[in-house]
Amino acid sequence: MKISIIYHSKTGRTKRIAEIISEGIKENKDFQVKLMNLDEIDYGFLTESKGVVFGTPTYYANISWQMKKWFDESWNCNLEGKIGAVFATGDYLGGGSDAALLTLINHMMVKGMLVYSxxxxxxxPYIHMGIVALKDLDADLIKKTKIFGNRIASKALELFGDGDEVL
Incomplete structure (x- = not known):
């Protein structure tokens, strides 16, 4: 089973969270995960994916303009029925990462995705909307982020099959 992780990362921190989520997904059996920065999207893999995780840095309590642009211009990318999850990075508590998560969730719902956290x-750990990673990545956040990835994979298996199909 395939899961795509699409993210925008300027400093590398958002990419690092994507990598940790990928590790958690791969703890489940038979998953192929592809990490894709916005300018490197493999639309063939994305089409075949049963799940898509979106990640963004937080700017002024919002997603990056690059992520917004992708959603605005991806009208021909069919994500309907795929499981979707979100994560955001930010510099400080109260910086609006929760608002960025909700913005991503809104876009996913418009695309017809099944939102999951x-x-x-x-x-x-309770993960109400998605992972929020602030500045430094400590061991506790890394653990929670892997659990988040594992939960996404488990739900994808529950919804779409046992993972025994030909990859």
Whole structure:
């Protein structure tokens, strides 16, 4: 089963979170994960993906303009029915990363995606909307981020099959 992680990263921090989410996804069986910066999107892989995770840095309590531009111009990219999840990076608590997550979720809903986070139903760690990574990546955040990736993979398996199909 395939999952795409699409992100915009200027400093490398958002890319690093994408890599950690990918590690968590791959803890589940039979997953192919492709990390794609906005200017390197493999639309063939994206089309075949059962899930897409979007990540953005936070600027003024919003997603990056590059991510917004991609959503605005990707009208021919069919994401309907795919499981979708989000993450954001920011510089400080209260910097608006939660608003950036909600903006991504709004775009995903317009695209017809099935939005997923795990919420509080799965217990600790609670990940209500998506991962938010502030400045330094400590061991606790890395652990939570891997769990987030693993939960996305588990839900994709539950919704779309057991992963035994030919990749």
């Amino acid at each position: 795990g919420g509080s139903a799965l217990g600790q």
